[in-house]
Amino acid sequence: MLENPLKTKWQRGEAVLNAWLAIPSSVSAEATARLGFDSVTIDMQHGLMHYDGALPMLQAINAANVLGLARVPWNEPGIIMKMLDAGCLGIICPMISSREECEAFVGACRYPPRGYRSYGPTRANMYFGNNYAANANTNVLTFAMIETSGAMQNLEAIMSVPGLDAIYVGPADLSQALGGLPGADWEEGPVPPALDEILAVAKRNNIFAGIHTGSASYAKKMVNKGFQFVTVQSELAFLTTGGSQVVSEFRGASVSVKGKGPY
DSSP, rough: OOHHHHHHHHTTOEEEEEEEEEOHHHHHHHHTTOOOSSSSESSSSSSSOHEEEEHHHHHHHHHEEEEEEEEESSSHHHHHHHHHHHOOOOEEEOOSSSSHHHHHHHHSSSSSSOOOOOOOHHHHHHHHOOOHHEEEEEESSSEEESSHHHHHHHHHHHHTTTTOOEEEEOOHEEEEEEESSSOOSSSSSHHHHHHHHHHHHHHTTTTEEEEEEEEEEHHHHHHHHTOOOEEEEEEEHHHHHHHHHHHHHHHTSOOOOOOSOOO
């Protein structure tokens, strides 16, 4: 089992550009994975897929020789372990608000004695090799999402949990938790100072910080700020944004039809 390439980039001081999948399609997963992203995350919380849809998507991502991650629907050990057994090398867990919740999450990702993950890496063994289990505790990444008022009150307790590799900011939920509106790419309001605090605690605890963004320009700003894992929108957003632009450009132009029939 090779070393997790994301950890290698982080240790070199580099940032990871992550893609986000909301559409339950192995074809769109493969197409996204071949665009040049460092990793691709299957969103099983707000995305439109369950395990049976996520598995072929992960296979398509791996076929493109890209690292596959999953955001699980909740802090529930069954689906966490199942996605790890399927071959995900990292789990993003939403709505972590306390040390106890973070300990439960991290424990589900680690084999004993560092956790309580059950042994049965069905596809992971096939893909990574028979030495997978011996190296999984080191190579599987754990991301606790920071997006609630409870998380902001317990940053130090959460980020000091042994075995936690990184945190991931959900800006829409975080903004709402702090009294703002949902959204991303915040320049004003309660989110920017919260990000400063989150980064400071992450640095103090020697863990990495990630964030979901709405634009490449804001993602670059977050990297300059200290985040080393950034996501820009999702493949569904790419589709709707690109499609809307085509329709807008076409509708705004004067079109002359030169012939009839299919071409």
